[in-house]
Amino acid sequence: MSEFSELNVFQMYVENDEQPGFWLRRTTWGNTCAQVTSVDEFRGPPPYYGNPVVLADIYDLQTGELKEQGARIPVPGTYKTWRQMDPPIWAKQ
Numbered sequence: 001m002s003e004f005s006e007l008n009v010f011q012m013y014v015e016n017d018e019q020p021g022f023w024l025r026r027t028t029w030g031n032t033c034a035q036v037t038s039v040d041e042f043r044g045p046p047p048y049y050g051n052p053v054v055l056a057d058i059y060d061l062q063t064g065e066l067k068e069q070g071a072r073i074p075v076p077g078t079y080k081t082w083r084q085m086d087p088p089i090w091a092k093q
Contacts, residue, residue, distance in 0.1 A: 009076035010049045012084045013039045022072070023085045024056065033061045033088060037070065048077045064090035 007015065009024065013036065016022045020036045021024030034056035054073040059066055076080065 006079065007082075007084065008047055008079050009036070009054055009073060009082050010039070010042075011047055012036075012082070013054075016047075018024070023091070025061075025083045025085050027081050027083065031061045032058055032067060033085060034058050034071070034073065035087075035091070036073070051077060057059050059088070059091075063089060065089065 024034045036056045038055045040052035042049035054076045058068040058071050
């Protein structure tokens with residue numbers, strides 16, 4: 001999987017067959033990444049789908065240390081801030 005640059009988090013969720021578990025980076029984050037753990041029910045049309053709540057676990061990108069569990073992802077409908085990423089090496093182990 002390559003990094004996406006033209007999708008918001010909701011669209012990434014749709015591309016992932018409406019299943020959580022995919023990985024994100026935020027362009028304004030330092031050395032962290034997130035794995036999406038849940039997306040509330042869609043209640044509106046694309047591309048914002050009614051702005052449902054998106055939760056994720058936040059990890060240190062290098063070590064895999066869990067920094068925050070069940071964090072609410074801010075502004076998941078923005079396009080410039082979020083990038084989908086391949087799972088980190090430590091997550092595959």
